[in-house]
Amino acid sequence: MLVFEFIQKTFFFVFNRIRCAISPNSYAKSLGVKLGKNVKFYSMKPGMFSTEPWLIKIGNNCHITDNCIFTTHDGGTLILRKQIPDLEITAPIILGNEVYVGVNTTILFGTKIGNRCIIGACSLVKGEFPDNSVIAGVPAKVIGTVDEYLKKAELKSLHLGHLKGNEKAKALKKYYKDFR
Secondary structure, eight states: OOHHHHHHHHHHHHHHHHHHHOOOHHHHHHTOOEEEEOOSOOOOOTTTTTOGGGGGEEOTTOOOOOOOOEEEEEEEGGGGTTTTTOOOOOEEEEEEEEEETTTTTTETTTOOOSSSSSEEETOOOOSSEEETTTEETTTTEEEEHHHHHHHHHHHOOSSTTOOOOOHHHHHHHHTTGGOO
């Protein structure tokens, strides 16, 4: 029986990894994550949506980058259930429209992100954040507006964002020729 269970768990692990790679959006939807239109996952791994994926809502035109985690509950309550057996802290996570989530970001239970927000890499996000916010840090806080970010980005821009794939790589190699 143990061998069968091992084979079954291994199969589902591999199967889910493949599903995540082939069609991340359909995998997320199959778990119950509510996805808007044009949501882009840059990588996805089983488990990134915690144990209550149906409590996660991601708006339209969102970009979720590598190694992001959505945690819909507070697992710390597990060690306190001797004192309070029914102790449970679980809450939805809501991302508005046009939200960018940087790499290695963790979004915790009860978080609500407004529309047109940028979340910086490696942030630990908990709470409510207004529209047009740039959010970053551990713990994450509003560090500016998207409008301010745009002004700074425009000054630093290489103006290659319209290029795709090899064309963009070629232009970057030309621009940074001393680093080749």
